[in-house]
Amino acid sequence: MPLEDYQKKRNFDSTPELKAENVSNGESSLVEATPTKSKDMLKFVVQKHFASRLHFDLRLELDGVLKSWAVPKGPSVNPKDKKLAVMVEDHPFEYKDFEGTIPEGNYGAGKVYIWDYGTYHALDTDDMQQSSWILREGLEKGYMTFILNGEKLKGEFALIRFKKASPKDWLLIKKNDEFAAEIDISAIEAPGEAADQK
Ligand code: MN
Numbered sequence: 001m002p003l004e005d006y007q008k009k010r011n012f013d014s015t016p017e018l019k020a021e022n023v024s025n026g027e028s029s030l031v032e033a034t035p036t037k038s039k040d041m042l043k044f045v046v047q048k049h050f051a052s053r054l055h056f057d058l059r060l061e062l063d064g065v066l067k068s069w070a071v072p073k074g075p076s077v078n079p080k081d082k083k084l085a086v087m088v089e090d091h092p093f094e095y096k097d098f099e100g101t102i103p104e105g106n107y108g109a110g111k112v113y114i115w116d117y118g119t120y121h122a123l124d125t126d127d128m129q130q131s132s133w134i135l136r137e138g139l140e141k142g143y144m145t146f147i148l149n150g151e152k153l154k155g156e157f158a159l160i161r162f163k164k165a166s167p168k169d170w171l172l173i174k175k176n177d178e179f180a181a182e183i184d185i186s187a188i189e190a191p192g193e194a195a196d197q198k
Helices: 003-008 093-097 128-141 191-196
Strands: 042-050 054-062 065-071 083-092 100-102 110-122 143-150 154-161 169-174
Touching: 003 083, 042 065, 042 093, 042 128, 042 143, 054 083, 054 093, 054 110, 054 128, 065 093, 065 169, 083 093, 110 128, 110 191, 128 143
Parallel strands: none
Antiparallel strands: 042 054, 042 110, 054 065, 065 083, 083 169, 100 110, 110 143, 143 154, 154 169
8 A cells, every 4th residue: 555545644734743755646656766764674663553443553664664554452472362453554664753642633643652663574584675575575465474573572473364354454463482472462551651641
């Protein structure tokens, strides 16, 4: 889903969210300017989003944008918990740093906290170019496996697209490894969230 969708859904006069640079109004294709992106390792972020319904947004950097999934119940580190992850529009790379309040009346109104962040790579390589190639292919096939190096989420995860249901519906699954645990990790607050409540 191209960045135009991100742009169209938002009124940048009234939301503090970032405007996607290098993006046209949808009339023509993406401008060829090189977008900001990582230089050595791909980045990921999980934002906890207090929209009309609380959810977590998993965003994986790929090709200069953030591939994005809304995870209604939040990620799990228990391999038995398969979590629905609904693919949403790509977000600009810089959105990985967004934390703040989207005002009432705007798309996704509510508070956004960075719940987890770090680097990630494909299963068999941490080389950024090779990872990108493998992940791109996985995205198309509807079967992506990757290693997250976050503060909360670590180790191998898979995103698997449903075959028959809506193509936007994926499952986020923790693979069995040393970082798998039977804990409710989504119950842990985002750092900024805890600070706000003091
Ligand atoms: Mn969201």
